[in-house]
Amino acid sequence: MNRIERKFEELKAKNQKALIPFVTAGDPDFVTTEKLVLAMLQNGADLVEIGVPFSDPIAEGQVIQRASKRALDAGTTLKNIFELIKRLRRKTDEPLLLMLYINSIFRFGTERFFGLCKECGVDGVIVPDLPYEERGEIQSAADTAGVIPICMVAPTSHERIKMIAPSAKGFLYCVSSTGVTGMRSSFTTDFSRFFVEIKKYANVPCVVGFGISGPEQAKKMASYCDGVIVGSAVVNIVAEKKQDSVIPVTEFVRSLSSAVKS
Amino acid sequence: MQKVGRYGEYGGQYVPETLMSAIHELEAAYEKYKNDADFKEELRRLYRDYANRPSMLYYAKRMTEDLGGAKIYLKREDLNHTGAHKINNALGQALLAQRMGKKRIIAETGAGQHGVATATVATLFGMKCEIFMGVKDMERQSLNVYRMNLLGATVHGVESGTGTLKDAINEAMRDWASNVGDTYYLIGSTMGPHPYPMMVRDFQKVIGQEIRSQLQEREGSLPDCVVACVGGGSNAMGAFYEFIPEKSVRLVGAEAAGKGVDTAFHAATMTKGTTGIFHGMKSLFLQNDEGQIAPVYSISAGLDYPGVGPEHAELHRTGRAQYVAVTDEEAVCAFEYLSKMEGIIPAIESAHAVAAAMKIAPKMRKDQIMVINLSGRGDKDVYSVAKYRGVHIDEQN
Numbered sequence: 332m333n334r335i336e337r338k339f340e341e342l343k344a345k346n347q348k349a350l351i352p353f354v355t356a357g358d359p360d361f362v363t364t365e366k367l368v369l370a371m372l373q374n375g376a377d378l379v380e381i382g383v384p385f386s387d388p389i390a391e392g393q394v395i396q397r398a399s400k401r402a403l404d405a406g407t408t409l410k411n412i413f414e415l416i417k418r419l420r421r422k423t424d425e426p427l428l429l430m431l432y433i434n435s436i437f438r439f440g441t442e443r444f445f446g447l448c449k450e451c452g453v454d455g456v457i458v459p460d461l462p463y464e465e466r467g468e469i470q471s472a473a474d475t476a477g478v479i480p481i482c483m484v485a486p487t488s489h490e491r492i493k494m495i496a497p498s499a500k501g502f503l504y505c506v507s508s509t510g511v512t513g514m515r516s517s518f519t520t521d522f523s524r525f526f527v528e529i530k531k532y533a534n535v536p537c538v539v540g541f542g543i544s545g546p547e548q549a550k551k552m553a554s555y556c557d558g559v560i561v562g563s564a565v566v567n568i569v570a571e572k573k574q575d576s577v578i579p580v581t582e583f584v585r586s587l588s589s590a591v592k593s
Numbered sequence: 594m595q596k597v598g599r600y601g602e603y604g605g606q607y608v609p610e611t612l613m614s615a616i617h618e619l620e621a622a623y624e625k626y627k628n629d630a631d632f633k634e635e636l637r638r639l640y641r642d643y644a645n646r647p648s649m650l651y652y653a654k655r656m657t658e659d660l661g662g663a664k665i666y667l668k669r670e671d672l673n674h675t676g677a678h679k680i681n682n683a684l685g686q687a688l689l690a691q692r693m694g695k696k697r698i699i700a701e702t703g704a705g706q707h708g709v710a711t712a713t714v715a716t717l718f719g720m721k722c723e724i725f726m727g728v729k730d731m732e733r734q735s736l737n738v739y740r741m742n743l744l745g746a747t748v749h750g751v752e753s754g755t756g757t758l759k760d761a762i763n764e765a766m767r768d769w770a771s772n773v774g775d776t777y778y779l780i781g782s783t784m785g786p787h788p789y790p791m792m793v794r795d796f797q798k799v800i801g802q803e804i805r806s807q808l809q810e811r812e813g814s815l816p817d818c819v820v821a822c823v824g825g826g827s828n829a830m831g832a833f834y835e836f837i838p839e840k841s842v843r844l845v846g847a848e849a850a851g852k853g854v855d856t857a858f859h860a861a862t863m864t865k866g867t868t869g870i871f872h873g874m875k876s877l878f879l880q881n882d883e884g885q886i887a888p889v890y891s892i893s894a895g896l897d898y899p900g901v902g903p904e905h906a907e908l909h910r911t912g913r914a915q916y917v918a919v920t921d922e923e924a925v926c927a928f929e930y931l932s933k934m935e936g937i938i939p940a941i942e943s944a945h946a947v948a949a950a951m952k953i954a955p956k957m958r959k960d961q962i963m964v965i966n967l968s969g970r971g972d973k974d975v976y977s978v979a980k981y982r983g984v985h986i987d988e989q990n
């Protein structure tokens with residue numbers, strides 16, 4: 332069983348929601364990223380999503396765009412991200428996901444990429460610009476490696492939900508609102524309706540992401556589904572505190588965790 | 594069987610889930626209206642009465658005699674309303690947006706020609722218009738920024754990345770994802786996710802159709818060679834498409850070699866690019882071996898793009914069209930050459946096609962015919978070319 336599936340079974344048994352924070356790999360440097368991932372996992376994070384920086388991240392808002400740029404300027408490559416995963420795997424057995432754009436996989440070589448995912452211990456990938464119809468681009472290579480490509484649905488998916496949700500493995504990533512990633516003060520999506528529709532068709536836990544900025548929102552959003560993803564709010568702390576971000580991020584993740592799990 | 598929206602392996606629909614419904618809605622609307630008699634008639638009337646179509650096919654006598662080879666004709670897309678071929682596509686898509694009930698149009702622009710065309714049609718159809726343009730391009734094409742404002746559009750300067758066309762597209766896609774309900778994204782080239790490459794080509798293919806009938810009338814024959822510049826590739830697809838089945842017609846695309854294809858400063862995607870997936874499509878891109886999109890350079894803001902439309906990538910793969918790289922210096926020389934030889938100042942983008950033609954025409958026989966697609970006029974480029982030549986023009990006076 333994949334670590335993602337195992338984790339959600341554990342959470343289900345404990346009747347708990349999942350907390351999935353995000354950090355951009357190599358921002359500000361790999362030593363910090365490694366410390367951040369481990370600290371988050373030890374302080375309430377159930378899974379961690381690690382962002383692979385891309386030159387042109389079209390699904391990201393300003394916060395993650397800037398983090399991508401900082402990481403690339405610092406010389407981050409996919410090769411050294413795999414090294415990071417290897418180091419992390421010696422210290423943790425919790426699920427780790429990579430968030431990256433399809434060109435990063437395609438150009439690196441799809442088979443080679445998933446081969447390294449398996450070898451280093453990546454459990455799932457989130458590819459924001461690879462919609463359901465184009466999943467064939469990575470499906471067989473991912474399956475062979477035992478890596479889960481995470482399916483996504485959005486408030487604009489409507490009729491598409493019944494096509495996408497049943498095929499989801501690991502968990503279903505439910506995008507909270509239209510637009511790009513980034514903290515929002517409020518949401519216009521009718522979440523009760525959105526999740527009623529999703530839960531009709533999904534056979535896996537449903538996790539919500541995009542725009543969740545703090546514990547209160549996280550708690551509210553978690554009430555609709557099985558977990559929350561928090562990205563820009565974490566990355567924002569890293570942007571500000573850089574190498575000194577481990578303690579404030581730890582505190583933030585703890586506060587999110589207690590909100591989501593209470 | 595070839596999948597819809599694919600050109601060989603190229604093409605596809607690689608966009609975030611948030612945009613998929615909108616893309617399918619667009620696809621369905623386009624399929625519905627492209628053969629609709631009223632839609633076609635209205636577009637035909639707009640082409641004729643508003644855009645000044647058919648554009649003229651002009652025999653460039655002095656240039657022909659000077660080069661001493663093929664008989665050269667210029668397809669005068671520069672004489673269209675707004676000064677470039679961009680209006681053909683902008684009118685078609687705006688008409689579609691209107692049928693779809695959209696209230697707000699967004700677009701990216703490089704040189705500003707597509708932005709101007711979009712601002713124009715948005716005004717014509719009474720829709721709100723917002724244009725995304727890289728800050729570097731706003732600086733070198735300030736005249737077009739002013740034109741867009743004059744036409745009632747809001748121009749958003751994009752500072753991220755290299756501040757050029759690629760970054761403007763990124764930002765337009767982000768805006769589209771944020772306002773997907775009421776907003777129509779009017780892509781200006783044969784690029785992006787399906788159905789854009791096909792739809793933009795269809796709205797531009799009038800160029801090649803007119804070349805065929807005008808040349809038939811004048812010469813009683815097909816052209817032997819059609820030359821056009823290629824950034825994303827819309828004017829070239831428009832000029833080429835009609836002739837793809839005519840194997841005797843040589844198709845040549847001119848891309849931007851900037852300071853040279855062996856320097857770090859070019860935008861020669863066909864010459865130097867590799868297959869990738871970006872901006873919604875699988876195609877050729879200038880990128881590093883980890884798929885990071887490369888910063889590109891050209892004196893021409895309209896060709897300064899690290900990718901190319903998927904249908905061009907396939908024409909390149911099969912060899913049906915040839916693509917040559919033209920440097921800044923060659924393009925500027927061609928810009929000056931056409932001005933002095935024929936009294937026509939071409940857009941710096943189109944000057945790349947003229948430069949390629951200047952190399953090919955002398956090697957052709959005198960009984961052969963070459964058509965250069967003069968995609969736009971050069972008024973907007975006078976300042977940059979003067980600057981390139983070290984001539985100072987005070988824009989304030």
